[in-house]
Amino acid sequence: MKNYLSIHDIPDLNMAIKEALYMKEFPYAFAEAGKRKTLGLLFFNSSLRTRLSTEKAARNLGMNVMTLNVNSDSWQLEFGDGVVMDANKAEHIKEAAQVLSQYCDILAVRAFPGLKNKSEDELEIVLTAFETYASVPIVNLESSTAHPLQGFTDAITIYELTEKCRIENRKPNVVLTWAPHPRALPHAVANSFVQTMQRLDVNFTITNPEGYDLSSEVRKETKVSYNQNDAFAKPALSGAEGADIVYVKNWSSYENYGQVKSQDRSWMITAEKLKQTNNAKVMHCLPVRRNVVIADDVLDSAASAVIQQAGNRTWAAQWVLKNILKDGE
Numbered sequence: 001m002k003n004y005l006s007i008h009d010i011p012d013l014n015m016a017i018k019e020a021l022y023m024k025e026f027p028y029a030f031a032e033a034g035k036r037k038t039l040g041l042l043f044f045n046s047s048l049r050t051r052l053s054t055e056k057a058a059r060n061l062g063m064n065v066m067t068l069n070v071n072s073d074s075w076q077l078e079f080g081d082g083v084v085m086d087a088n089k090a091e092h093i094k095e096a097a098q099v100l101s102q103y104c105d106i107l108a109v110r111a112f113p114g115l116k117n118k119s120e121d122e123l124e125i126v127l128t129a130f131e132t133y134a135s136v137p138i139v140n141l142e143s144s145t146a147h148p149l150q151g152f153t154d155a156i157t158i159y160e161l162t163e164k165c166r167i168e169n170r171k172p173n174v175v176l177t178w179a180p181h182p183r184a185l186p187h188a189v190a191n192s193f194v195q196t197m198q199r200l201d202v203n204f205t206i207t208n209p210e211g212y213d214l215s216s217e218v219r220k221e222t223k224v225s226y227n228q229n230d231a232f233a234k235p236a237l238s239g240a241e242g243a244d245i246v247y248v249k250n251w252s253s254y255e256n257y258g259q260v261k262s263q264d265r266s267w268m269i270t271a272e273k274l275k276q277t278n279n280a281k282v283m284h285c286l287p288v289r290r291n292v293v294i295a296d297d298v299l300d301s302a303a304s305a306v307i308q309q310a311g312n313r314t315w316a317a318q319w320v321l322k323n324i325l326k327d328g329e
């Protein structure tokens with residue numbers, strides 16, 4: 001693997017899930033794979049899980065790690081071509097990316113969208129600039145439109161959570177549900193989750209209020225229901241079986257780009273609502289706002305898989321780094 005920019009960069013997802021689970025069982029099995037190699041983590045936005053799980057993954061592979069909070073600790077970077085840099089941005093990405101490439105063997109970047117201008121966000125200016133000007137592989141730590149380390153983590157976690165379906169010899173019913181949130185949030189996590197589910201052998205449905213459909217380029221043929229109860233009770237085309245997995249995420253409107261059109265609290269995930277599912281496990285990428293997105297009676301119950309899911313971030317990152325290192329040998 002040269003770069004890890006989207007879930008499509010993993011050639012065989014089912015094999016990758018098994019290999020990542022092997023790393024979970026034997027974290028130091030490849031402790032020499034990254035010896036004398038350096039990972040540089042660049043954050044333009046906040047992080048808890050991505051930062052620490054990726055650092056841990058790199059260290060498990062024997063790598064050195066350097067982390068930079070770009071906006072607070074470093075010079076403000078200019079990404080525009082031909083700009084007269086007489087305002088607040090002191091350094092151009094052209095220099096920064098080449099300099100960082102001399103210090104690091106892999107560069108990983110987090111840069112959220114502005115959520116003001118759809119076409120500008122979809123250009124993925126930050127990630128693309130690193131890809132263009134750096135001479136080392138690039139890992140996406142959540143960009144404007146994708147969070148592929150999260151998507152891969154979610155695939156690993158769903159595999160772990162659906163053993164009962166394998167025993168019953170049936171496909172898991174997976175539902176991605178929108179939930180309310182006070183702020184305008186990006187589409188990246190939801191997009192990568194959709195793209196990941198489209199590659200797995202699952203019955204997959206999205207449920208969201210009208211006006212909240214994700215990009216049609218991401219959704220493709222995936223069914224969307226505007227009725228959350230129906231989606232939980234009768235997901236996809238599988239008849240009366242309920243959802244096995246309920247994946248919760250807020251996103252702002254895509255049609256009315258970046259707007260918060262609804263804060264409809266009736267979409268919050270509660271224990272009562274989960275009764276219609278097939279004893280579903282509840283997933284969320286975190287951080288989650290309790291009693292807005294998901295109620296305490298779910299997060300504090302056995303239905304919640306969010307801690308297990310966050311734990312799996314390490315193995316997803318470790319698999320990705322190992323496969324990039326392998327191709328660089």
Ligand SMILES: NCCC[C@H](NC(=O)CCC(=O)O)C(=O)O
Pocket residue numbers: 142183185186187188189250285286287289
């Ligand atoms: N990396 C995981 C999610 C990051 C981001 N969530 C947030 O910004 C939540 C912040 C808040 O709750 O105010 C998102 O939805 O893409």
Ligand SMILES: NC(=O)OP(=O)(O)O
Pocket residue numbers: 046047048049050051142150285286287
């Ligand atoms: N899920 C996730 O990416 O968490 P952080 O934003 O804390 O990294």
